[in-house]
Amino acid sequence: MLKFLFFILMLTPLCLFKRMFWMVQNMLFLVSFLFIINNYFNNYWMNLSYFLGCDLFSYGMILLSLWICSLMIMSSGLVNFMNNYKNLFLINVVMLMFFLFLSFSTVNLFLFYVFFESSLIPTLLLILGWGYQPERLQAGVYLLFYTLLASLPLLVSIFYLYKNLNTLNFFMLEEIYNYEMLYFGLIMAFLVKMPMFMVHLWLPKAHVEAPVSGSMILAGVLLKLGGYGLLRSLILIQELGMKYNFVWISISLVGGFLVSLMCLRQTDLKVLIAYSSVAHMGIVVSGLMTLLYWGYYGSYGLMIAHGLCSSGLFCLANIMYERSGSRSMLINKGFLNFMPSMALWWFLLSSANMAAPPTINLLSEISLLNSIVCWSWVSMIMIALISFFSAAYTLYLYSYTQHGQLYSGIYCFSNGLSREYLLLFLHWFPLNLLIMKSDMFLMFL
Numbered sequence: 001m002l003k004f005l006f007f008i009l010m011l012t013p014l015c016l017f018k019r020m021f022w023m024v025q026n027m028l029f030l031v032s033f034l035f036i037i038n039n040y041f042n043n044y045w046m047n048l049s050y051f052l053g054c055d056l057f058s059y060g061m062i063l064l065s066l067w068i069c070s071l072m073i074m075s076s077g078l079v080n081f082m083n084n085y086k087n088l089f090l091i092n093v094v095m096l097m098f099f100l101f102l103s104f105s106t107v108n109l110f111l112f113y114v115f116f117e118s119s120l121i122p123t124l125l126l127i128l129g130w131g132y133q134p135e136r137l138q139a140g141v142y143l144l145f146y147t148l149l150a151s152l153p154l155l156v157s158i159f160y161l162y163k164n165l166n167t168l169n170f171f172m173l174e175e176i177y178n179y180e181m182l183y184f185g186l187i188m189a190f191l192v193k194m195p196m197f198m199v200h201l202w203l204p205k206a207h208v209e210a211p212v213s214g215s216m217i218l219a220g221v222l223l224k225l226g227g228y229g230l231l232r233s234l235i236l237i238q239e240l241g242m243k244y245n246f247v248w249i250s251i252s253l254v255g256g257f258l259v260s261l262m263c264l265r266q267t268d269l270k271v272l273i274a275y276s277s278v279a280h281m282g283i284v285v286s287g288l289m290t291l292l293y294w295g296y297y298g299s300y301g302l303m304i305a306h307g308l309c310s311s312g313l314f315c316l317a318n319i320m321y322e323r324s325g326s327r328s329m330l331i332n333k334g335f336l337n338f339m340p341s342m343a344l345w346w347f348l349l350s351s352a353n354m355a356a357p358p359t360i361n362l363l364s365e366i367s368l369l370n371s372i373v374c375w376s377w378v379s380m381i382m383i384a385l386i387s388f389f390s391a392a393y394t395l396y397l398y399s400y401t402q403h404g405q406l407y408s409g410i411y412c413f414s415n416g417l418s419r420e421y422l423l424l425f426l427h428w429f430p431l432n433l434l435i436m437k438s439d440m441f442l443m444f445l
Contacts, residue, residue: 193226197255256282295371301364312427
């Protein structure tokens with residue numbers, strides 16, 4: 001694990017040279033492929049060193065982080081073209097990748113907490129430095145305070161665990177019984193990060209103000225930190241989980257439905273995609289909280305699927321924004337006439353968003369649906385509503401932007417750049433390729 005870590009760290013001097021923008025991106029792709037070749041497809045910890053290790057769950061998350069960070073640089077061609085502090089931007093992305101790699105590969109709970117919080121800093125700098133509107137300051141403060149407020153109980157819980165168990169290694173921790181405060185402390189920080197409905201307000205704000213790279217990393221990887229933390233910590237509090245998890249499942253399912261309804265009345269492209277993330281993550285939280293086998297690997301699959309799919313949709317929204325100068329759906333109507341070949345990518349990524357076969361979203365949503373219905377058949381009502389409305393708002397997003405009465409203010413005829421098509425292909429292709437290796441999602445427990 002350390003070899004990859006040093007590779008990423010040694011990219012920082014490269015960021016300072018002139019005309020190295022695409023070189024850094026190529027190097028990140030190289031790390032991704034090296035990491036794929038070293039496939040740690042085992043469901044036990046391997047490659048253990050003093051504080052780093054990897055099991056299948058970490059493997060998927062690290063690979064997703066490397067992939068999305070490479071694509072972030074690819075999508076930010078405008079930063080390079082306009083020379084908008086591109087060296088600082090590259091250092092920011094590389095440092096973010098460094099912290100994410102450490103968060104997902106550490107085997108120590110306290111170090112996981114430290115790196116989990118550290119990844120906030122580069123994200124905050126991305127939003128504050130390269131965001132679009134002046135409201136990005138408020139969005140940054142929202143992001144910081146929501147996450148930090150919920151993280152302090154987590155820190156106290158970790159100290160309590162260390163005092164009682166004398167270790168913080170994931171594979172040496174034992175279950176703790178009958179201590180409710182520990183349960184809430186361990187879980188709350190991750191639920192805010194996911195984000196669960198009712199503590200989700202920071203997410204749409206952060207997404208709307210972030211540049212395209214910020215939105216991609218937020219939707220693609222940072223929401224998955226919460227899921228990863230939940231999966232690691234729920235093992236310690238299973239008995240308490242059986243008592244209290246119904247609260248989070250109920251909130252997430254009802255919240256997923258309400259957020260889906262909110263998506264149907266959005267006019268801002270980015271807000272719609274951001275809220276759809278909240279709805280998808282609601283299902284993931286519910287699946288994890290059932291503590292069932294189906295739920296565990298379904299949530300793992302959906303986190304990876306959603307990371308690629310949501311990130312791709314944000315890229316599409318940004319491609320539109322760069323052409324028309326607006327994110328409003330009222331202005332971006334009838335794009336089928338102006339960018340006909342981009343409509344295909346809108347269709348492919350929208351269909352992935354509503355879990356059409358053969359994407360991995362479908363496999364994951366079916367297994368999550370199984371786990372939640374096994375837990376209680378009453379939840380079927382909410383799942384049916386969420387599934388229906390998730391298809392409804394995705395179709396609304398697609399048909400409203402591509403069809404509809406023309407807005408006459410866009411006179412130019414513009415086809416996409418080859419960089420943009422490659423970017424969208426690299427989001428969509430793994431989604432459909434991973435279904436071939438679906439046993440990987442069923443194996444890691």
